[in-house]
């Protein structure tokens with residue numbers, strides 16, 4: 533195995549700024565094959581990612597974390613996307629129902645500390661169940677989302693999952709996203725038409741007013757200090773350059789270098 537750090541990816545990230553989402557997905561597929569999957573929460577950008585993948589017919593899986601308290605519109609969007617785009621959507625679930633969790637730990641999402649625990653139990657831990665199955669995950673983070681995502685890299689290290697996170701739509705702005713959804717009549721979570729700019733669990737998501745930031749509807753009851761769940765590593769602030777362990781030949785291929793020694 534070999535170490536791959538965020539610092540190793542600087543040149544590649546710079547080069548990839550000029551690539552289109554389709555080119556980046558194709559690069560990822562060539563690099564990782566069936567060790568690549570996508571992750572989508574069935575929001576608008578995630579729907580576009582699913583549509584792009586269906587057009588490319590790569591046979592990649594899509595991971596969806598069902599927290600047990602998603603809106604029914606989100607689950608219906610997942611089912612429509614799976615059926616109409618012919619995608620294999622894998623649903624990952626927490627170990628406990630929300631009722632079981634509440635009986636054991638109380639209503640966690642009402643406090644800042646509890647929210648972090650609840651998001652860990654209901655979002656991060658279900659994803660960690662497939663840790664080791666994938667070397668890379670395609671996501672739909674975009675810099676136009678603002679906040680911590682304004683500087684989101686195309687390639688990012690995910691230490692918890694020990695994989696690469698690839699955001700092929702990082703440079704796609706709102707106008708381009710809307711143009712793509714209109715041109716291809718992309719399946720959209722109907723909550724987006726009801727004032728929800730971002731969508732997560734029904735306990736912690738509300739619509740936003742036209743003059744509010746996009747993420748104002750997330751954890752509104754907790755105030756502006758807690759606005760990310762932590763399932764996306766680039767939403768957190770790692771103190772140092774994170775690193776993962778991948779096979780040596782794969783790291784060499786990612787970085788475009790050749791191993792010229794034998795052990």
Ligand code: SF4
Pocket residue numbers: 599601640641646647648650651652654655732733735736761
């Ligand atoms: S968004 Fe709310 S309900 Fe959903 S996992 Fe996080 S804290 Fe729990």
